[in-house]
Amino acid sequence: MYVWKCWRDSRTRFIFFLLVILGVYVLFTIYAARPGGPTGFLRGGPLSGVAHLWSWVPTVLLQSITPFIVLFAGLVLAPSSIGQEYREQTLGFLFTRPRSRRFLNWTCWSIGACEILGLVAAAVLGTFAALICVSRYLYTWRLLGAILPLFVGAVAVYSMTYFLTVLACNGEKGLSYGVGILVVSLFLPLLEPDFNRLLSHLWHGHVLHLPSFLSVMWAGCEWVINSTGGFPVGALVFYGLLSLVFPVLTQLILERREV
Amino acid sequence: MNDLAIWTEKLVKTYPGVTAVDGLSLNVPRGVAYGFLGRNGAGKTTTIRILLGLAKPTEGRATILGFSAGREQVAILERTAFVSESKTLYGHLTPRELVRFTRGFYPKWSDQAVAKYSRLFEIPMGRPFSKLSQGNRTKVYLLLALSQGADLLILDEPGMGLDPVVVDEFLRILVEDVIGEGRTVFISSHQLADVEQIADWVGLIDHGRLLLEARLDDIKSQFRWVTVAGNALPQTKSPEVLLAASEGNFYKYLVTKNADAFAAELGRQGATVVEVSPLGLREIFLALVRKEEPCTSGNVGEIAAPVSSSFCS
Numbered sequence: 067m068y069v070w071k072c073w074r075d076s077r078t079r080f081i082f083f084l085l086v087i088l089g090v091y092v093l094f095t096i097y098a099a100r101p102g103g104p105t106g107f108l109r110g111g112p113l114s115g116v117a118h119l120w121s122w123v124p125t126v127l128l129q130s131i132t133p134f135i136v137l138f139a140g141l142v143l144a145p146s147s148i149g150q151e152y153r154e155q156t157l158g159f160l161f162t163r164p165r166s167r168r169f170l171n172w173t174c175w176s177i178g179a180c181e182i183l184g185l186v187a188a189a190v191l192g193t194f195a196a197l198i199c200v201s202r203y204l205y206t207w208r209l210l211g212a213i214l215p216l217f218v219g220a221v222a223v224y225s226m227t228y229f230l231t232v233l234a235c236n237g238e239k240g241l242s243y244g245v246g247i248l249v250v251s252l253f254l255p256l257l258e259p260d261f262n263r264l265l266s267h268l269w270h271g272h273v274l275h276l277p278s279f280l281s282v283m284w285a286g287c288e289w290v291i292n293s294t295g296g297f298p299v300g301a302l303v304f305y306g307l308l309s310l311v312f313p314v315l316t317q318l319i320l321e322r323r324e325v
Numbered sequence: 326m327n328d329l330a331i332w333t334e335k336l337v338k339t340y341p342g343v344t345a346v347d348g349l350s351l352n353v354p355r356g357v358a359y360g361f362l363g364r365n366g367a368g369k370t371t372t373i374r375i376l377l378g379l380a381k382p383t384e385g386r387a388t389i390l391g392f393s394a395g396r397e398q399v400a401i402l403e404r405t406a407f408v409s410e411s412k413t414l415y416g417h418l419t420p421r422e423l424v425r426f427t428r429g430f431y432p433k434w435s436d437q438a439v440a441k442y443s444r445l446f447e448i449p450m451g452r453p454f455s456k457l458s459q460g461n462r463t464k465v466y467l468l469l470a471l472s473q474g475a476d477l478l479i480l481d482e483p484g485m486g487l488d489p490v491v492v493d494e495f496l497r498i499l500v501e502d503v504i505g506e507g508r509t510v511f512i513s514s515h516q517l518a519d520v521e522q523i524a525d526w527v528g529l530i531d532h533g534r535l536l537l538e539a540r541l542d543d544i545k546s547q548f549r550w551v552t553v554a555g556n557a558l559p560q561t562k563s564p565e566v567l568l569a570a571s572e573g574n575f576y577k578y579l580v581t582k583n584a585d586a587f588a589a590e591l592g593r594q595g596a597t598v599v600e601v602s603p604l605g606l607r608e609i610f611l612a613l614v615r616k617e618e619p620c621t622s623g624n625v626g627e628i629a630a631p632v633s634s635s636f637c638s
Binding site: 154 | 374377378379380381399400402403405407409413415416418422425427428429430431
């Protein structure tokens, strides 16, 4: 029943993001496939044109647009259910239902994670559809590989914001803290060269790749689309573990918190 | 202790600068209605929150229906229905959806009870909870609690916002459908008259300490005010004397049993016995917790404890 309640709390936001993805994809497909459009001349064209088309459509959709949508979805979905409990001061009611707080925590977290997976899957399937519409015959199962980096990056942001919501006992605060950290993380790669110059100077030869939720998505999609750069296994493991550490920390807080 | 619905031993709960519960030892038998009485801020809600696992005790321990509070919380919550003082629920859900949400948690849930009580309380089941009046919100809470098939009902100010007709109906339901089936009701309230209607036992708490725990029948049949006049009356230290206070030229003693013998003893010591009169729950409550009364007893345990200083001058 708590599954139903969490879904009910978050479904409006989930459907909103689903519609955003579908809307963006449909608009892009209409734009790309129109006669005289950027891909029109490639239809049935030489192999090099087809290859370029294969790369161009997913690069725009999966690598450039989708990461921002699903990251934002992760931010917004995180405080929907647990934040609602704090806003309406219903944790006392919830915690007097005969379920462990561990169960309630993981159920709540899992519903949001499943919704993010649904959004990512919709984006990948949308890319298939767009490719078929644009080229009439062009698709590849290789695109399915993009699900993992997109999901891991988005769910890491979701988990972090979920944790911050519980830490702050407030959905709005959790969301704003999450936005703050996400913005900082987006700019971190820009500082990487200077940071590593300093680090290398202080600690001979050592360099660090500063974390960014977007970079893991971009790197994964890059490998899937263009087979370049290598699949970011290490980053995926790091962000995958991070995604699980946050709900564990949330559980520890909830189990100890007085209501 | 497993024969008790609720048992606490020297329960203490402190917050920075405040001791909300101070060495509370409760013994609530099974199958009774227990009135848990006290002023605002006496520690009633904190005690209930500890029992339900919403707060952790600083010291002491508690069992509910034989299960250890805190350690076996899910087992306790499966058997316990709770009506909170705040009466907050999900505002966007309708009572029908709240029933749907709550039903899945309880194996002994009764849809028949939902139908019966929603009709009886005239609850608008299709309107969002946030749009309901205070009284209807309370009714929804009561509906959810009564439909759980719980062995123990913990009710924190259950009559809040209800009109007298519904309160009367609710008390009748508690007596017939809950206590009548051998289940236990633990009711915390300021409404002494309501509690007096149904309670078998009462516990009176003030400043986190239990002042009195007794059967209501014992209170009615044995508790007496003994009013005497006289000079230099001896200090009385007895388990039977719950309170002693001076009123002008008179001394008043709240005696828990053998009031006539106590009065006779005072008479032998030179006092003039003015009156030995029965008293109700309200009078006992006021006598024990009245703020300007400095001479109240400590944690008195099951019936009554010695009064540490008998005379207030």
